[in-house]
Amino acid sequence: MVSNIAVFASGGGSNFENLALKSAESGFDIKVLIADSPDVFAVKRAEKLNIPSIIVDRSAYADKQKFETGIREALSDFDIEYIVLAGFMRILSAEFINAYKDRIINLHPSLLPSFKGKNGIEDAYNYGVKVTGVTVHYVDAGIDTGKIIAQTAVIIEEDDTLLSLEDKIHQTEYELYPEALKKVLDGRV
Structure with a gap:
């Protein structure tokens, strides 16, 4: 359905x-x-x-x-x-x-619970982590604290710039978000 x-x-x-x-x-x-x-x-x-x-x-x-x-x-x-x-x-x-x-879903550009808030990509990049990613989660009353539905890691390479990392994150979002929504709608979460 x-x-x-x-x-x-x-x-x-x-x-x-x-x-x-x-x-x-x-x-x-x-x-x-x-x-x-x-x-x-x-x-x-x-x-x-x-x-x-x-x-x-x-x-x-x-x-x-x-x-x-x-x-x-x-x-x-x-x-x-x-x-x-x-x-x-x-x-x-x-x-x-x-x-x-349990009917509001959000996409966040980091591997929650790390780098919550509106600057997740930039915060991860500036901190110097080697792995960040994308999280799809339910929205609760906290900021980026709801139950995680799905996550995908994104490796930060030596030659990545903030711009290239943003592009990698967005490409990952485009794959993960519809897959995660399908998982929710199919009752697999």
């Missing part, structure tokens, strides 16, 4: 586009893209892919609670089973997370 998902994004949307292109083989249907700003390039990708997008502009809301109410209202028009974060750079409240308990 195909599961209906909403993807949340704050940026370029390359992971969103990759998920859309692999959705049929992975067992999900992206019903809507939720963007947190009108400047989110992922919206243009959604238009090209004929996927509805809704901008819930964070700057238009007085506080986080009202912003999240706006998101819930936007989702109410769709039969959403899972929320998939793809570069969504907002921390969701415990109240919002509990409303979708």
Whole structure:
């Protein structure tokens, strides 16, 4: 059975586009893209892919609670089973997370629990580790602390630059995220 998902994004949307292109083989249907700003390039990708997008502009809301109410209202028009974060750079409240308990999934560019937060790639590179990676995990009330669904290691070579490492991480994300989502949807997690 195909599961209906909403993807949340704050940026370029390359992971969103990759998920859309692999959705049929992975067992999900992206019903809507939720963007947190009108400047989110992922919206243009959604238009090209004929996927509805809704901008819930964070700057238009007085506080986080009202912003999240706006998101819930936007989702109410769709039969959403899972929320998939793809570069969504907002921390969701415990109240919002509990409303979708065990149904919000995130992608993080490190081997959690190492290098949590928004600069996982750069932090790993600057620390000098020889192995980093990509993690797909459930979202809980902490920052990058939810139950791990899947991980893949990425070796940092001597000649890697921050840019080349970012590229390696993104290529790994494009493989791991749809596989991990399929695992969740098939009940193998």
